[in-house]
Amino acid sequence: MGGLKTGRPFPAFKIMIKIFLSLLTALCLFSATLHAKETITLKDLAGRDVTISVPVDHLILGEGRFLATLGILDRDNPAKRVVGMMGEFEKLDPAGFAEYVRHYPQIADIPKIGGNGEATFSAEKAFSVKPDVALFGMGSGHGPNDKSATVIKQLEAAGIPVVVLDFRMEPLENTPKSIEILGTLLGKEQQAAQFLSFYRTHLNNIQQRLEGVEKRPSVFIEAHAGMLPQCCRAFGRKMMGRFIEWAGGTNAFGNMIPGAVAQVNMEQLLTTQPDVYIATAVGSQMNMENAPGLIALGAGTGEEAAQKTFEQALKRDVISRLSAVQNGNAHSIWHHFYNTPMNVVAVEAMAKWLHPILFEDLDPNETLKTYFDHFQAVPLNGVYWISQKPKGQI
């Protein structure tokens, strides 16, 4: 009996210790997560002070195209923290979106908090997915943005901080700042720093070599080539027009266009005859049949399709009469470079077009490959720019 008595407390003691230990572990884990979450105040790209506890686990995206940017930091799965996003990625760049869905099928199931355009944003849907933070694009017409005062107020009232990023309005100045903020938000400072070093190295290299270069070729950059029946719309100083200056050229319409894009007078083109013609491509191999007038570039588009559609676009009435086209100085570049950290690669490609001798040793294709190999969650699959095939004068 005594033996039994002495034996009893032993298992009970064991259980107590077990409970104690598991409680301790739970407490440790709990305090660890408590400890890992840190409340900070940061200044976003719209100059707003945002107080937020980081790292964040649940994001909503005011632009679905931020997925590719998230891929720089969450390379294992760019969508793992995304609980809701706008639907514009699918509509603007169907081929690119398809590529992401192919690699991360769950992207197709991410709840949509709107379609394409600020007006389609549903605050109710956004609340229902319980995000920790909302990422908006500055000046975006495709989703809620820094000017969407009501939406921002509603989200803040619901305890969801809004952080404004920018890859569009001031692409080259704001991309590093945006990535830095994103690194802090996701707790991926190191990966962000690696990207920033890559970004700055490539951009600085171009800036340094261009210092003191007097000759800046004039460039006509046509927006959405082939989309409208008439010729032509050009980028002004904003958005992609800015790339021209960074690549060492002058935008032929830079001082004329007050907004982002405007219809140019064909007469002006034929009279001033810019040195270089660059068309932005909004088509892809996927929709070549449906939209035959567009230039195909981007994810999923092969060299052959790109060349074919580009040569076709060069045959348009006024374009074919441009001396830049007749002299073989015509190029086309993927339109969506205007809204991604990948913009540095576009600047490099353009710099080589504008100053082929100065940048003879530069290999933008290599940079593009590095970008995808080290900073993207999907592999490089497609041609992102194309040049006119060298041929005799017309």
Place this chain on the structure above:
Amino acid sequence: MSYLNALYAPSGSLAREYHRLTLQRLYWLIVLATVLIATVLFNVASGPANLSAAKILTSLVDPLVLSKNESLIIWQIRLPYALMSVIVGACLGLAGAELQTVLNNPLASPSTLGIMYAATLGASLAIVFNLVPFGIPENYAVPVFAFVGAISAVLAIQYVSKQFGAGLDTVILFGIAMVFALQALISLIQFVADSNSLQQIVFWTMGSLARATWEKVAIVTAIFGLCLPFSIRHMWKMTALRGGEDYAKSFGISVERMRLGVLFRISILSAAAVAFCGVIGFVGLVGPHIARLAFGEDHRFYLPGAALAGGFILAGASVLSKSIIPGILIPDGIVTALIGIPLFLGLLIKQKRKGA
């Protein structure tokens, strides 16, 4: 002299007054036409290429003074652009004038009955669903659909109105119902459109003459020419209608029948105008008002006056469109108001002063 005046005053002065008025109106018609021609010439002579007017005139005799590039600029860019503005403006002006008469409504314009919106819907459908009707060149698909859209809208209004006697209220109310229904449908299409299509639709609705080519100028001119004889045939009847529906009926005019006929013609005119250039509002509303202020209700002068005024507004707008920022074209739909409103207000103030 005073004796003669006193003797023949009752009948003679009235006839003379009428004669004087007719001559005066003819005179102003000629002035307006001259101003229009001057605007077109100025339009052709202006542009960023800095071609002197003298050089352009010489080139008419000796085409070789122009370089290949310069002749391209004059013949393929400036001329079609300038002429397109005139003919489209004339179509819209004439259509608006006739519409205001048969609907007895000074606010009527091709937008009122949904004709513009129907054209936009047709164009949007063609853009979004990539419709290319069999046997039609691809770049004509959108204009053809816009045209068909506009005509179908008017046919629908006609059909429904006929069931109810084609009275004034019926036509206007069905037209307005049509406007709202069409606007909703256009928004719906824009909602499902992908971004490229959406941009195309938005640009279409802004209206631009940059799409002008000789072929298109010829097509619109031909349609205008086809409609004109019918307008002339209805001239007196429409003048009578301005005295009131009962007054016109007392002359034996079948007002309802005429109304439907005129509506059909208007739909063709405005459809032709917008099919190639997109939505250009305002001209069809203000052109007729300018004509009415200058020429009164006599449709022999009012109709050509409205066509000329419409042509002038759009021609002036096209000059502004390319010269506000040289090198850039500002959508014509935006600029039309800038040129039309001062003209309209000027005439209005002048007339009010006279009246007072």
